[in-house]
Amino acid sequence: MNVLESLTRRALEQPELVAHEWRGRTLTFAQLWSRATALGTALERSLGDSREPVVVFGHKHPDMLTCMLACLLTGHPYVPVDSSLPADRVRSILTASAAGLVLAPEDADRIGETPPGTVVWESADLERVCSPPTASDASDGSDAGSSSPGAPRATAPDEAQYIIFTSGSTGTPKGVQIARSSVDRFTGWLVDLVSGHVAFEGRRQATVINQAPFSFDLSVMDLMLAWATGSRLVHIDRDHILRLADLFTTLAESDADAWVSTPSFADLCLASDEFNETLLPHLRIFLFCGETLPHATAARLRERFPSAAVINTYGPTESTVAVTSIKVDEQVLRDHPTLPVGATKPGSVILILGPDGSPLPEGEKGEIVIGGDTVSMGYYRRDDLTERAFARIDTPAYTGWAYRTGDAGFQRDGQLFFAGRLDFQVKLHGYRIEIEDIEANLRELPGVLQAVVVPRYAVDSPTTVTSLHAVVQPTELPTGSTLSATVALKRVLRERLPDYMIPKTMSFVAEIPMTPNGKADRAAVAAMTA
Ligand code: AMP
Numbered sequence: 001m002n003v004l005e006s007l008t009r010r011a012l013e014q015p016e017l018v019a020h021e022w023r024g025r026t027l028t029f030a031q032l033w034s035r036a037t038a039l040g041t042a043l044e045r046s047l048g049d050s051r052e053p054v055v056v057f058g059h060k061h062p063d064m065l066t067c068m069l070a071c072l073l074t075g076h077p078y079v080p081v082d083s084s085l086p087a088d089r090v091r092s093i094l095t096a097s098a099a100g101l102v103l104a105p106e107d108a109d110r111i112g113e114t115p116p117g118t119v120v121w122e123s124a125d126l127e128r129v130c131s132p133p134t135a136s137d138a139s140d141g142s143d144a145g146s147s148s149p150g151a152p153r154a155t156a157p158d159e160a161q162y163i164i165f166t167s168g169s170t171g172t173p174k175g176v177q178i179a180r181s182s183v184d185r186f187t188g189w190l191v192d193l194v195s196g197h198v199a200f201e202g203r204r205q206a207t208v209i210n211q212a213p214f215s216f217d218l219s220v221m222d223l224m225l226a227w228a229t230g231s232r233l234v235h236i237d238r239d240h241i242l243r244l245a246d247l248f249t250t251l252a253e254s255d256a257d258a259w260v261s262t263p264s265f266a267d268l269c270l271a272s273d274e275f276n277e278t279l280l281p282h283l284r285i286f287l288f289c290g291e292t293l294p295h296a297t298a299a300r301l302r303e304r305f306p307s308a309a310v311i312n313t314y315g316p317t318e319s320t321v322a323v324t325s326i327k328v329d330e331q332v333l334r335d336h337p338t339l340p341v342g343a344t345k346p347g348s349v350i351l352i353l354g355p356d357g358s359p360l361p362e363g364e365k366g367e368i369v370i371g372g373d374t375v376s377m378g379y380y381r382r383d384d385l386t387e388r389a390f391a392r393i394d395t396p397a398y399t400g401w402a403y404r405t406g407d408a409g410f411q412r413d414g415q416l417f418f419a420g421r422l423d424f425q426v427k428l429h430g431y432r433i434e435i436e437d438i439e440a441n442l443r444e445l446p447g448v449l450q451a452v453v454v455p456r457y458a459v460d461s462p463t464t465v466t467s468l469h470a471v472v473q474p475t476e477l478p479t480g481s482t483l484s485a486t487v488a489l490k491r492v493l494r495e496r497l498p499d500y501m502i503p504k505t506m507s508f509v510a511e512i513p514m515t516p517n518g519k520a521d522r523a524a525v526a527a528m529t530a
Helices: 003-013 029-047 063-074 087-097 123-130 135-140 180-195 218-229 238-242 244-254 263-270 295-304 330-335 383-389 435-443 482-493 522-529
Strands: 018-022 025-028 054-058 078-082 101-103 119-121 160-166 174-179 207-210 232-235 258-261 285-288 309-314 324-327 348-353 366-372 390-394 399-412 415-421 425-428 431-434 448-458 461-474 505-508
Touching (some): 003 029, 025 029, 029 063, 029 123, 054 087, 078 087, 119 123, 180 218, 218 232, 218 258, 244 263, 263 295, 295 309, 348 399, 448 522, 461 522
Parallel strands (some): 054 078, 078 160, 101 119
Antiparallel strands (some): 309 324
């Protein structure tokens, strides 16, 4: 599957189809194409022959797509950064990506101080360069193909299409580079999977729901699906999640065919009785990834949406969104109190390795290691981290480049089962968080000597984290209420970390127990707070 080629053809043959819809604003495929090619020309003029990364900053504005496409057309890996991140975090991504240019279709005022030499193109700058030369160019798509996907400047198959920054255990985010060929292969598999449920070439244009921010690789699933199939992408933004009435109006108006979200977001919707087939009568598929799909969530979706397939998929950003899938039907629900994450997609290889790196027999729990044709080339400019997590492996089942996920799992009857983490990474409401990232940032706050963060798990889904609790050893124990000390600490932590990384509760202790080798004793701390 060549996504760029499909998109180019769509802009040429069905220019009036809506590519993006968000709070009443739409962008047709022709407009997307014409704005992106105009922006691409400006990028070429400004960045010359370089193929350096470009940061795309914002939330769900239509020109987020324009900017990403312009980067793809001109061979610059795009680095999507959500505007909900605090300025400190944005700055560390800007530094780590070494991007000299930030495209900010919205919220440019949230970028904060940039590293020296960084140029920001705000909405007014983008408007100037994206405007097509004539009004007719914008509407008839006649310039589609003027920068063909085979053009020498477009991202080559073995070059990074995007770099997504995820939480890093040292307190600094790390950038996962994904090659264009990996995106194309993943998308080819995805389109086959979804085509079994949604008719993309029918008279009715299909609609896909996007919930994840572009900085989370789950969004690659809906964005590439929409670009490859000519579907309308309807966006849910962070304010929708705060105002459910608003969310349900948008959902009803979307009349969506396909849904891509975290299971946590589906749970949020399921809390309302309104969330059923009457609200979304054309919905035929739910696609989940990024965290455990609880049995109860899948069962409730099957009841409320009898015509929609519920698909659980599994994968890390480091192997292009997802590498397994399973349709969770009544039989699967009956057979598995804990749902499997599915069978491996063609082109990917899953191995379960023991602590010594040797493959374990079927049914035995070990580390999930992913090989095959969608594994990342490594972390951007971090050979040290790449060496730790990626390697060429040589086993009877697979020889080649592979990623050690840090996930525990086992395989049985062709199905992969996720069994928690082997390290201190967690998923909270779909967000990937290194517990040590929060701890490192807590320790840097004035008045904090030591901190340990403990995840709390759901009673009925033992791999689902429901909240985080921080145990803090301050220089001086709070004299007033713990609550006001917690509020004060959260306030300063928010300047460094995104909201989803702020522990919900905190306690303060005179001393954090240590292990004999001088590390914080997590097991003892967890026991203290249980
Ligand atoms: P991310 O890179 O943000 O997509 O996070 C990848 C991690 O999310 C994986 O390594 C798993 O720990 C977790 N994950 C992804 N999909 C699933 C799933 N279907 N069930 C359980 N955990 C998942």
